Amino acid sequence: MKTSLSDNNPYDAEKNDIAAQTNMLKKGDQTMRNIFKLTVVLVVLACVMAYPYEARTEELKIGVILPLSGLMAHEGQESLSGIELATETLNAKGGLLGKKVKLIISDAPDAKAGAGEAEKLITQENIKLILGTFSSGICYSASEVANRYKVPYFEVAAGIADTLTERGLKYFWRITPRASNYAQVVSEYTKEVTAPKLGIPPNKLRIAIAYEDGPYGTQTVKDLDRIMPTFGLTNIVAKEAYSAKGVDLSSMLLKIQAAKPDLFLSISYAPDAILIGRQAKELNFNPKAWQGFGGGWGSPSLYEALKNDLNGIFSTEFAPVHINKAVVPGAEDFHKRFKEKYNRPLESSIPQTSCMAATVVFDIIKRARSLDPEDIAKAAWKTDIPIWTTINGWGVKFNGPDQPHPGQNSRAFMYNTQWKNGEHRVVWPLKAKYADPVYPLPSWKERVK
Template sequence: MKRWLSFLLTGLIAFTTACSGSPAAGGGGQKEVLQIGALYPLTGSSALLGDESYRGAELAVKLRNQNGGVAGGKTVELIKTDAPDANAAQAEADRLITQKGVKLILGSYSSSISFAASEVTERNGVLYWELGAVSDQVTERGYKYVMRTNPPASHFSRIEIDYIKDVVAEKLGKNPSDLRIGIVHEDSLYGTTVAEFVKKYAEEANLKLATIQPYNLKSVDLSSVVLNVKEAKPDVLIGVSYLNDAILFWRQAKELGLDVPVFIGTGGGHTMSDFQKALGKDVDGILNVDFPQYEINKEYTPGLDDFVKLYKDTYGEEPRSGHSLANFMGTNVLLDVIDQVGDIDPDKLREAAMNYKLEPGKTATGWGIQFDEKGQNKLGQPYVHQWIDGKLVVVWPKGAALKEVTLPLPKWSERQ
């Protein structure tokens, strides 16, 4: 009942925390401070989405502390840590454990970072709470101390293929088996995992794969990739990119005249407001399968408007992507679990998390919560969005959608 009371009082949902057990002076006495490591890429190529993700966790902690803390008044503190790559992730996770004494680390947005850091936490019996990295391998290794609230890459790929079969084919006036599917992806763990599942599900659905084009995330010229895609002539192109490479690909697609009837991004850079700012009206019509964004049926996402207000009051701007929202929601769940346990004990937290359940449509993301034996939340699903007049609008599933999708994309020669 306490969980639901908190929800009604704040207009948001659940809660988040972690621990060091250090005392802090405050008011008429001392409060125990529970420290949680917060491991994100805050510099480097993933910094924008890394920082946006961190903001979500930071807001959840800020809100909980304002409402009295956790476990009878304990204050939560995030130890903010920069991990721009896998090597740094391992080093920083080790530092947080050995020097700061943390028993709980959250993060991390990047699959490569999550995969590396969670190896360190597992060896040390420290709980790793993932809020944004999507590679299935993060939770498929049989680790005891890894929990993830967001959906994995396989869910993204499944949604993409289902949407192509159920919606896109009809919009293009073709049978699904006649469609030509292309994949273009950065070649880190994130892009590779999504592409592998797209290939798997496409083959199972008897969809034709016209081309698969991997590229290095740090590439400064994707013209050869664009030309290869152009030669393959896909009806639907699925892209997996971070921000800079997503912008680069689309600029060079325009320069080289690559026209595709349907383009489906897979989160990452295709979600960011900076993607739209860089490309302007050229983004309109692009689809994106991702965490829920902000143009969505609010009846399905209670507390979303309150989150946006808190974000704007804190940072002086609109949220830059749904990554902050996903991290906020997942951190709230963690805080709620900590509140039940009373402190940060990895084994007790995992046990409490495994018994934690929340129905879909009851959180600010619309996701439910139910962890499987591997620590993966089974009730978090990506949504299909479309860039419409500079905004990323949910178009599928129907319960969360605000508008009907418009396809195909206009050719470059037809755009104003």
């Protein structure tokens, strides 16, 4: 499947207006823009109230469930932007099965709403296929409902919990990697690159782990516990859980500092990653290598907060920007298109991932020639996209129904990247390497240079 995205992405009327208006405003004047948005909101609100929505028959409706309000609103919106881009590209090329694709978007801020929205899409909107969900919890309940109705459900964002594919649902596929890939790529990289570069045998390498106590952190640590020993990484000197809502992590960092780790692993969301970065600097905590996990450690707000204090820190990513162009040619093009449409640079790897995944789903529908669940399932199982052909490098081949984790894309993987002056440069897999990694982690004073 070729995924070169066309430059032809017509704005719809309303967005055109916003874009035109905002161009007139001072660049970066977010507040004004938002006040304007509010006015638009109120007008649209009135319209929504006044005119009941009317479906046009020549459209192919696809459901989208994402957390668009609540705590994960930002990530949900990022996921949506990627799906929207993929849809625009598709529609510009003539759509699917002779129809334009129309996304029916549902906001599900929590697991309870996930079940409700899935129910609503299927029974009210007569939706035959759903994309989602970013959050594992929401995905869990929404896909459970969809499966009961035999409605195919594709995870195209970061619903990464291993449990999702452990259930063996018949109509559930995940294009994105599962959580244990985090542990896999970090363990592999540590053994293959970090340990040799530091000149320490893997079983002597002193490793300290700090992880947030939510589902993301605890699950990843569980995986690390399981996977690290298989790579000979057994010398764990500290393992500390903390709440991502905490506002002071100095005591935890001091405890870890006292354990004198060579390698520091940090599994965090953005605000706690910022806090760890700042407090580590204050405490002059300077391990030989610092491996962050995606989510927090790759986020643009982290860079806003820490700038070049980040230099030398590793971060695992779904879809990095600074990658060997020869290996992953589509990435740069995507970034350009994203900037054109949303009038801001790409801030995270989420849109790129969801765009790639949505495109794959459209391809499956095309091959299935209908939205019938059995046809979709057949086409899905047959999907065979080689690695390095999509916009973020992954291939697609789902685990069969009799394999472990049925429906999981076995060709999805994580990248490892290193921060350098605001870029996160791919260092792993070696084939896609953008630059050679820097070892050891420079001291805080040297980093800024």
